[in-house]
Amino acid sequence: MPCSSDRPRPEWPRRWRRAAARADAAALTADIEAGRIKPGERIPSESELCERHGVARETVRRAVRVLRERGVVETEWGKGTFVRDRSEPAGETGT
Template sequence: MAAREIDPRAPEPPYRQIAADLIAEIERGDLAPGRPLPSEKELTERYGVARNTARSALALLRDRGLIFTVSGRGSYVTDRSDSDGQGDT
């Protein structure tokens, strides 16, 4: 999973650039449902950003329902295949 360069001069904030990169990985299937995302520490190293920037990127994905976080364990890709609105009846 090659990270794209973060452009600190771009109009889009770095955390949104990271989120866009992770969304692309999810959509390509590089990050499959149920699989863990890189940790905040790994994201800081991968993109050369502060931990709060990595945390904000993950928060954006969580707010959009693309990932869920388990305290002390990490963040995982949400399985959206069963979100057809029909429930488990």
């Protein structure tokens, strides 16, 4: 299901979709490093991120997965995705 049904989504080549996910991950990382999203805070929802960046949900999911693999964020099922405190070991958020 696309984020915005009023405009058609082009079928982009796979390498462009990966590049878009990396760009979204970089934008989220920049927000975290600049202190706009602090450790323990929930990052915006998938729908908010896809509206903000003008991309499809799958692109946002890939970006969040990249950040999760890097240990920047941690997802709690049913609650959301939160910025990890880098001083804590992975898997222990304290929230």
